[in-house]
Every structure is written in C-alpha cells, then in structure tokens.
Amino acid sequence: ERHRSFAMGVPKFYRWISERYPLINQAIDDATLLPHFDNLYLDMNGVIHGATHGDGLSKSLTDSEVMHKMFSYIDNMVKITRPRKLIYFAVDGVAPRAKMNQQRSRRFRAAKDAAEARAEAREMGEVFDDEDLFDSNQITPGTPFMARVSKQLQYYIRRRLRDDPAWRDLRIIFSGHEVPGEGEHKIVEWIRAAKSQPGWDPNTRHIMAGLDADLIMLSLAVHEPHFSLLREQIDFMGFRNSKHDTKAKTRAARHVKWQLLHIGVLREYLEMDMRPAPAALEAMPFAWDGERCVDDFVLLTALCGNDFIPHLPSLDIGEGALDELIRLYRETLPTVGGWLSERGIINFARLDPLLLAMGAMEEDTMKRRDAAMAKHHTRKQREAKDQLRLFGRVTDKMAAAAEAPAAGAADADGAMEAFLLEAGDSDDEAGWVIAGSAGVEARMRAGAVADAVASGFASVAAPAASRLLTPAQLLS
Numbered sequence: 001e002r003h004r005s006f007a008m009g010v011p012k013f014y015r016w017i018s019e020r021y022p023l024i025n026q027a028i029d030d031a032t033l034l035p036h037f038d039n040l041y042l043d044m045n046g047v048i049h050g051a052t053h054g055d056g057l058s059k060s061l062t063d064s065e066v067m068h069k070m071f072s073y074i075d076n077m078v079k080i081t082r083p084r085k086l087i088y089f090a091v092d093g094v095a096p097r098a099k100m101n102q103q104r105s106r107r108f109r110a111a112k113d114a115a116e117a118r119a120e121a122r123e124m125g126e127v128f129d130d131e132d133l134f135d136s137n138q139i140t141p142g143t144p145f146m147a148r149v150s151k152q153l154q155y156y157i158r159r160r161l162r163d164d165p166a167w168r169d170l171r172i173i174f175s176g177h178e179v180p181g182e183g184e185h186k187i188v189e190w191i192r193a194a195k196s197q198p199g200w201d202p203n204t205r206h207i208m209a210g211l212d213a214d215l216i217m218l219s220l221a222v223h224e225p226h227f228s229l230l231r232e233q234i235d236f237m238g239f240r241n242s243k244h245d246t247k248a249k250t251r252a253a254r255h256v257k258w259q260l261l262h263i264g265v266l267r268e269y270l271e272m273d274m275r276p277a278p279a280a281l282e283a284m285p286f287a288w289d290g291e292r293c294v295d296d297f298v299l300l301t302a303l304c305g306n307d308f309i310p311h312l313p314s315l316d317i318g319e320g321a322l323d324e325l326i327r328l329y330r331e332t333l334p335t336v337g338g339w340l341s342e343r344g345i346i347n348f349a350r351l352d353p354l355l356l357a358m359g360a361m362e363e364d365t366m367k368r369r370d371a372a373m374a375k376h377h378t379r380k381q382r383e384a385k386d387q388l389r390l391f392g393r394v395t396d397k398m399a400a401a402a403e404a405p406a407a408g409a410a411d412a413d414g415a416m417e418a419f420l421l422e423a424g425d426s427d428d429e430a431g432w433v434i435a436g437s438a439g440v441e442a443r444m445r446a447g448a449v450a451d452a453v454a455s456g457f458a459s460v461a462a463p464a465a466s467r468l469l470t471p472a473q474l475l476s
Helices: 014-022 044-050 063-081 097-123 143-161 183-195 212-220 262-275 277-283 290-303 321-336 350-403 406-424 429-445 449-464 471-474
Strands: 023-025 040-044 086-090 170-174 206-211 225-234 239-241 247-253 255-262
Touching: 014 212, 014 262, 014 321, 040 044, 040 063, 040 183, 044 063, 063 143, 063 206, 063 225, 143 170, 143 290, 143 471, 170 183, 183 206, 183 212, 206 212, 212 225, 212 262, 212 290, 225 262, 255 262, 262 290, 290 429, 321 350
Parallel strands: 040 086, 040 206, 086 170, 206 225
Antiparallel strands: 023 255, 225 255, 239 247
16 A cells, blocks of 8 residues: 655646546456557656555665566556557656746655654654665655666666567667656657557557546647546545655555546547537537547646646635536637637637636635534534543543542442443543543552552653644643
C-alpha cells in the first residue's frame, strides 16, 4: 500500500471525472482482453517517485534497488500494453517559467515536511541517520541522482533491445532530464509533430502511462481518436488525515490493480454533456463541432487551476465548480456567436459572459463556504466540551474505585473496566484519552487518585500534543 496525495495537475479532477463519467474507466485483470496498442508513452517521473519513496519518511535505497524497482515497473507496463511500434521514455527536464513558482514551493514544502517527520519519528523513539533517508528533492533536473537514473535507463533500453524479443521491432525514443520541458508535454509535442508528417496513420493507437490528472487534458487536446491512459486503480473510499498537513486531507490511495481510462469514451461523454438544449442548438449561428467542444472543456478546467496557473478563488471542483461551469457553458454558448477558443487562443469576448455569470454566483459561494467553516468550528468546540466532560467522568470513576472498601473492590473494578472498555471503543478524541488512562489502574488502588489522573493524562497527551487539548485549552 502506497500513500500518495494526488494534487498534481488539476486538484480533485480525476475523482470528479470518474464519478461523473464512470464508463471511461476499465479495470484490468489477467482475463481482460485489451486492444493492441501501437505507441506507449511513459511519463518517467511518476515511475521514479514510486521507485524511490512514498509520502513521509522513506528509507534511502541503494541505486541498485531503485533501478531494479523502476525496471520491474516498466517491464510490467510493457507486458500489459504490448506496444507494436514505439516506446517513448520522457523524463522531466527544466520546467517552464509558469510552473517554477509552484515547483519551488513544492520543493520547500517537501523539505519542511521531511524535517517535521524526522522530529516526530525521533520523539517516538525511532533511531536513524539522516543520510539513511531519501530526499525527494533529488528528483530534480540536473542533480547527480537524475544523471545516474538517465544513464541506467539508457543501459536498460539497450539491454532490452538486445535480449527481449518483444522489444526488437520497436522504435525507442528517450528524452532525458537534459531536454527542457515536462515529460508529458514533450510526449504531446512529439505526437503533434508526428501527425503533421506525411504517411501518419490516423488509426494509430496510443497509450500513455502516468497518474497526473493533467494527462487527461493533454490527451484530449491532441484530438487522437484512439487514445487511452494506463493508471493504477485508486481506492477513493480510503481517507486519512495527513500527519504533516493540518489544513487538508490526503488520499489514502490503495493501488489495487491497473486500469485503462479511455479518452475516446470521455470525448463522447463531453460532447453529449456540454451540448446545448435542442432549441438553442438549432438557433446557434454556427455549427456544432464536438472537437471544438472538447477544446472549450480543456479551457474550462484551466479556470479551476493547474500546475501553471492558480485557480479562481470561488472555483473548487470539490464544491461542484465544474458542474456549474458546464451548466453555464450550455446556457451561454448559443448567445456568444462562436467557440471560446480558436487553435489554442482564448476569445475573451466570448468567455466574458460565462465569467460574468460565474461572478454573479461568487458571493453566494463564499458565504456558503464561510457558513460551512463556522459550522465546522462549532462542531470542534462541541467536541472539545465533550472531551472535557468525559475526562471529568473518568476522574470521578477513578476516585470512586480508589476509595471503595475492600469488600466492594471487585464491583468497583468491574465498573471501571466496563467504563474504560466503553471509552476505548469511542472514535472521538475523548474516548482515546480515557482509554489511555487504563494504564494507571494499579495506582488507583493505592489511593493516589490525583497522581494517577495527572499521570494518565500526561501519558497520553505528551506524545500526541497535536491531537489533544489540555484542560486549560478546553476551558478557554
């Protein structure tokens, strides 16, 4: 089980699109009959991250171990997809200027999270050297680590071409970290260049491997009829609070098996979903074109933010922003006289009515968000009061048990045990505190009630100060 937060690309987009258009995903198992693919494109940075570390602290592996994991992963993808013509290996080079601010913030945040994780691990008694931990910032163009990865990948490719029959008729393209641009952008640039060459087969079947949500938009933007994405299947049922992020929840993503995301099916979904009502469609001064509709959808997702531009504050996919954008698109498109974008150029005169409609809803969105935050704050206050009240109950029980006469000691012990078991089954913070008090039961019998209460509270509060409020904090 690997824990990863899927914030790359467009936040929350993959879950939204999977739930709105469920038939785009096809789970793969040993009995699945897959179509033949011509070209396999590998966004290698995701493979490198998976081979070197997960979230939080990760023990550093030797180069040999990293390369073995990476090569096994590639072998598995080639075995699943069975490409017939080409494999394109794309490693991220220097990012465009538009992404550098975000990339720098990620690097600094990764270093800060790693330092906090090390401090927390040491508090819990773990012993390790900092040199034994892998620094994910090494996965950056120009580092010695990436130079070694590039060299080993080239050796792996030559070895497979020489020894593996499945590779011998394949064309291999390797774009290393020395070549500027992100891996997925280099792949799309190559596809567009290849399409412009004479002799291009429009029925070429493409498959791209990677987890970034922006791969979906890039795949839509190339307008190839036979395009799929190979992903690890994500279990969206698992959530956990990140140890190192108090402001957000990260996904406990359990990768169960592989799945295909069919871009062609998604294109058909989008064309049906974004089509205006029949009467409005007939009155439009221009003809409906599903390909242009897909371009407009890619533009709308950019309003929700991506790796290169910040999102509009009132647009959050988790709050239904894309649903509203699609609804407004259906309503405004017949009245603006044409498509929102033309060959990658935004027509702002046509986009303005949609933005004005979104702006009219912005105040209500912010008020709704503030109300939700206030409700959440009130719930936290209520839980804190419950925590204090339950802690007071356990001190009363402990005092009663300590002062019980010898003849009734068994009854007192039974009552205390039942109470502690009930508290231990609780899911809230208070139940967790009370269950921790069980460790001082022996001291209760000696009559040291005050010491026992203080010891029990401290034994739980000390290692988990971030989870537990002190009585003074609760009263305040």
